[in-house]
Amino acid sequence: MYICVCKGVTDHAIREAVSQGAERMRDLKANLGITEQCGICACHAKRVLEQALMQETPAQPPVT
Numbered sequence: 001m002y003i004c005v006c007k008g009v010t011d012h013a014i015r016e017a018v019s020q021g022a023e024r025m026r027d028l029k030a031n032l033g034i035t036e037q038c039g040i041c042a043c044h045a046k047r048v049l050e051q052a053l054m055q056e057t058p059a060q061p062p063v064t
């Protein structure tokens with residue numbers, strides 16, 4: 001799904017950026033151009049970023 005129509009950035013591209021080390025909106029802006037034009041995509045991009053970060057973080061085993 002397109003997240004940033006101005007720059008043609010999809011949710012897949014955001015997830016790929018996270019897998020390559022993006023951790024903040026600033027990283028997405030630098031790498032993909034998110035929010036550089038109209039900015040309407042910011043809240044959607046942030047949500048996809050947060051979801052992708054949660055999936056990238058391995059579950060911690062319970063402390064015994």
